[in-house]
Amino acid sequence: MRGRGVLIPNYVRGGSIVHRTPLWLKFLLVAGCGLASFLIVDWLVSAVVLAVMCGLFMLSGAGFKRLVHSVWLVTPILLVIGAFQWWQLGGPVAARIVLNVLVCVVAASVLTVSTPVQALLDGVVSLSRPFERFGADPERFALTIAIMLRSLPFIAGAFSDVRDSARARGLERNPRALVLPVFITTVAYARQTGDALAARGLGDPED
Amino acid sequence: MNTIILSEVSVRVAVDGSPAPKTLLQDVSLELTEERIAVIGANGSGKSTLLRLLNGLVAPSEGAVTVNGADSMGDVRQVRSQVGFVFTDPLSQLVMPTGREDVELSLRRSIKNSKERAARAESVLERFGLLKLADQSIYELSGGERQLLALAAVLAVNPAVLVLDEPSTLLDLRNRELLRRTLAGLEQQIIMSTHDLELALEAERALVVDGGRIVFDGGAADAVEHYRALCSEAAAPGEVRGVAAGSSQGKVQAT
Numbered sequence: 001m002r003g004r005g006v007l008i009p010n011y012v013r014g015g016s017i018v019h020r021t022p023l024w025l026k027f028l029l030v031a032g033c034g035l036a037s038f039l040i041v042d043w044l045v046s047a048v049v050l051a052v053m054c055g056l057f058m059l060s061g062a063g064f065k066r067l068v069h070s071v072w073l074v075t076p077i078l079l080v081i082g083a084f085q086w087w088q089l090g091g092p093v094a095a096r097i098v099l100n101v102l103v104c105v106v107a108a109s110v111l112t113v114s115t116p117v118q119a120l121l122d123g124v125v126s127l128s129r130p131f132e133r134f135g136a137d138p139e140r141f142a143l144t145i146a147i148m149l150r151s152l153p154f155i156a157g158a159f160s161d162v163r164d165s166a167r168a169r170g171l172e173r174n175p176r177a178l179v180l181p182v183f184i185t186t187v188a189y190a191r192q193t194g195d196a197l198a199a200r201g202l203g204d205p206e207d
Numbered sequence: 208m209n210t211i212i213l214s215e216v217s218v219r220v221a222v223d224g225s226p227a228p229k230t231l232l233q234d235v236s237l238e239l240t241e242e243r244i245a246v247i248g249a250n251g252s253g254k255s256t257l258l259r260l261l262n263g264l265v266a267p268s269e270g271a272v273t274v275n276g277a278d279s280m281g282d283v284r285q286v287r288s289q290v291g292f293v294f295t296d297p298l299s300q301l302v303m304p305t306g307r308e309d310v311e312l313s314l315r316r317s318i319k320n321s322k323e324r325a326a327r328a329e330s331v332l333e334r335f336g337l338l339k340l341a342d343q344s345i346y347e348l349s350g351g352e353r354q355l356l357a358l359a360a361v362l363a364v365n366p367a368v369l370v371l372d373e374p375s376t377l378l379d380l381r382n383r384e385l386l387r388r389t390l391a392g393l394e395q396q397i398i399m400s401t402h403d404l405e406l407a408l409e410a411e412r413a414l415v416v417d418g419g420r421i422v423f424d425g426g427a428a429d430a431v432e433h434y435r436a437l438c439s440e441a442a443a444p445g446e447v448r449g450v451a452a453g454s455s456q457g458k459v460q461a462t
Contacts, residue, residue: 010304011304192294193299199264202302202315
């Protein structure tokens with residue numbers, strides 16, 4: 001079944017202080033974490049920020065399991081990045097880069113577990129209103145975010161399915177047998193999603 | 208009463224490596240006014256193309272399609288607001304992670320107030336008996352529940368016409384029955400392609416599509432009989448039937 005690998009966890013109902021925090025503040029937090037990843041130069045500071053983000057996640061009541069799961073899925077990539085940076089720039093820089101990526105992942109997770117998707121989309125619409133004067137459609141911005149949230153787990157799930165199929169045929173070491181079907185599945189999925197949105201009149205320009 | 212008119216519609220698509228385009232539908236002229244219409248035919252016969260024309264998902268290469276006077280190409284927004292479309296695989300249709308969010312997504316254009324939208328989504332989900340599943344991931348739902356949810360998301364905006372492309376193909380018998388009962392209770396005009404001949408028999412009118420042409424148009428019982436004969440003929444030993452346009456020899460009965 002596709003969609004098993006959920007990188008950014010879904011909304012968890014609750015009334016925690018994180019849930020009650022205004023959306024703009026949570027947006028600011030995520031943006032701030034993204035910015036900080038360029039500014040922080042000490043891995044110890046990155047570790048402290050990560051600990052704070054993890055604390056906020058736990059405060060939301062979404063649970064340790066969800067936190068570990070969202071981090072676990074990026075672990076293979078982070079290991080590769082970390083090893084490469086260690087080799088190129090040394091341990092402290094590698095630790096800082098890996099921790100900064102984790103800060104961004106956990107901050108995004110804090111936002112998504114404590115905010116219903118529709119509220120998130122309404123927020124995106126409000127944020128992108130100023131761009132309307134340049135011809136941008138805020139609803140399209142929101143729709144793009146919605147599709148992104150939906151597509152990440154699908155692609156992760158497609159990769160998992162294809163890997164199982166390749167294993168069943170003894171082709172797990174053949175990169176072409178893994179990459180090509182995922183690519184084709186993803187393109188087909190994009191077309192289907194486009195059709196589904198068009199059929200529902202979503203994404204058409206506003207009157 | 209809704210009126211959908213297809214006037215001499217043909218649909219052709221370019222094929223890689225072939226200089227000639229492939230014909231998916233050929234010279235189809237129909238006036239669809241009945242409340243329940245079934246479209247039956249073999250795989251690749253042109254059923255889905257026919258249905259997709261009604262929502263503007265496919266553009267006619269020749270001819271025109273109008274829904275209550277609105278042209279499917281020129282007034283596509285108006286057409287889509289009137290024609291809801293349900294796909295075979297609900298997973299390709301459900302865009303949001305949970306049912307509640309997906310129904311709310313459908314309502315985003317028509318209801319700007321978020322509280323009002325949430326309340327409306329709640330009532331839609333309740334109507335389809337999906338409230339208890341509203342916050343579950345769509346991946347955790349059964350095939351039948353997903354199909355019902357896809358239906359609910361489409362009906363949330365109250366279209367006048369509901370087009371369903373083989374909605375029961377991926378369902379087991381129990382879920383098929385659930386879908387059948389749900390569809391029977393809807394007030395919308397329903398146009399549905401299906402391989403489920405029992406479901407087709409419940410329609411007032413049925414179209415048999417073969418090789419991109421409407422080879423039979425009439426009562427459901429006669430249509431099913433015609434389709435069975437067509438299948439028997441196609442399955443006859445030593446005989447190969449193409450699905451390309453122009454291969455069908457069927458009889459069209461005007462209604």
